[in-house]
Amino acid sequence: xxxxxxxxxxxxxxxxxMILYALGGREIISANSETLTWRKQIFGLGWARSYRVxxxxxxxxxxxESASNRRIPSRIAFDYGAxxxxxxxxxxxxxxxxxxxxxxxxxxxxxxxxPQESGIKFWQPR
Numbered sequence: 001x002x003x004x005x006x007x008x009x010x011x012x013x014x015x016x017x018m019i020l021y022a023l024g025g026r027e028i029i030s031a032n033s034e035t036l037t038w039r040k041q042i043f044g045l046g047w048a049r050s051y052r053v054x055x056x057x058x059x060x061x062x063x064x065e066s067a068s069n070r071r072i073p074s075r076i077a078f079d080y081g082a083x084x085x086x087x088x089x090x091x092x093x094x095x096x097x098x099x100x101x102x103x104x105x106x107x108x109x110x111x112x113x114x115p116q117e118s119g120i121k122f123w124q125p126r
Contacts, residue, residue: 017042027088029099031106038087053107056080061096076100078109 024043029036036056039048057079064074075086076096088099103109 029087029103031103033107036103036107051078051080051085053109056107056109058111059100059103059109061091061093061100062086063093 020042026041028039028041030039031037031053034053035050036053037048037050040046059076059078062072062075062077065072072086073089074091074093074096076088076091076099077084077086079085088096091099
């Protein structure tokens with residue numbers, strides 16, 4: 001019984017967040033030569049994440065896809081460290097291309113990362 005109530009409460013919080021975001025939510029992306037900042041707000045309250053431009057690679061539009069019963073919306077994505085960061089969800093391709101163009105005007109983000117040596121040497125017979 002207790003697990004069911006906890007699940008119900010979590011569901012209410014998630015649905016409440018979705019309704020509030022639909023009514024007053026927005027994403028703000030600001031970029032300069034050093035950082036790209038992604039701010040997500042609901043009625044002016046929210047959080048921000050900043051990414052160093054020198055560590056970003058391969059800024060691109062990523063089409064929506066379904067993987068293992070989970071829908072991943074279309075979005076703008078870039079490689080950052082060992083992972084991929086996605087922002088500006090549910091954009092259409094035309095909007096995404098325009099936004100990517102504006103980000104590239106302010107940030108010099110390379111297309112793809114250059115292959116780097118891992119430092120691990122393997123013995124190769126001659």
